[in-house]
Amino acid sequence: MSIYGDYIKSVIRTVPDWPQAGVNFRDITPLLQNSAAFRKLIDSFVHRYQELEVDAVAAIDARGFIIGAPLAYELGCSFVPVRKKGKLPFKTISETYSLEYGESSVELHSDAFQKGDRIVVMDDLIATGGTMLAAAKLIQRSGGHVVETATIVDLPELGGSEKIRQSGHNVFAVCSFLENE
Ligand SMILES: O=P(O)(O)OC[C@H]1O[C@H](OP(=O)(O)OP(=O)(O)O)[C@H](O)[C@@H]1O
Numbered sequence: 001m002s003i004y005g006d007y008i009k010s011v012i013r014t015v016p017d018w019p020q021a022g023v024n025f026r027d028i029t030p031l032l033q034n035s036a037a038f039r040k041l042i043d044s045f046v047h048r049y050q051e052l053e054v055d056a057v058a059a060i061d062a063r064g065f066i067i068g069a070p071l072a073y074e075l076g077c078s079f080v081p082v083r084k085k086g087k088l089p090f091k092t093i094s095e096t097y098s099l100e101y102g103e104s105s106v107e108l109h110s111d112a113f114q115k116g117d118r119i120v121v122m123d124d125l126i127a128t129g130g131t132m133l134a135a136a137k138l139i140q141r142s143g144g145h146v147v148e149t150a151t152i153v154d155l156p157e158l159g160g161s162e163k164i165r166q167s168g169h170n171v172f173a174v175c176s177f178l179e180n181e
């Protein structure tokens with residue numbers, strides 16, 4: 001957790017039963033509306049990665065883009081979009097995964113970065129971990145080195161961050177929510 005973890009957590013809203021009954025949706029829009037909180041969030045990631053010789057931030061469609069782009073800008077490195085199926089126009093590689101609600105695929109351009117590049121994979125939230133793990137697999141299949149998988153929110157009771165760690169990746173989450181919070 002980051003030193004700003006409790007503060008960042010306090011500006012994330014929980015919407016019960018959205019998009020379906022039983023899901024506590026962790027809504028980051030109040031955090032994005034709050035310029036001081038958004039700055040502290042990006043600064044937390046910059047502080048963590050600025051000495052780690054990162055070549056690219058690979059951010060996941062769509063909410064991952066919101067934090068991945070300013071992080072890449074501040075680190076002075078490339079920004080690589082990992083997109084939902086059918087959105088990237090050039091040659092792609094693809095991975096399918098299960099969501100907390102549904103199934104999806106993510107894609108990466110085959111020329112998105114150089115082999116051996118050091119990459120931070122960024123998304124807003126880890127639930128079952130399927131999305132982040134699929135993105136990390138795409139990076140590895142393309143010859144990239146995953147420095148860390150990074151997120152604003154971890155939902156540890158869903159087991160995703162543990163699954164990602166067991167697959168050999170570091171996981172950094174700014175804050176976490178238990179189901180009953
Ligand atoms: O750990 P998982 O169980 O895979 O779930 C986490 C993913 O689910 C949400 O994305 P969603 O697919 O809802 O897309 P969005 O960013 O376009 O809203 C979230 O932004 C993560 O990408």
Ligand SMILES: Nc1ncnc2[nH]cnc12
Pocket residue numbers: 023024025026027100125127
């Ligand atoms: N509980 C949740 N809140 C916000 N985004 C999500 N993506 C998957 N599960 C989610």
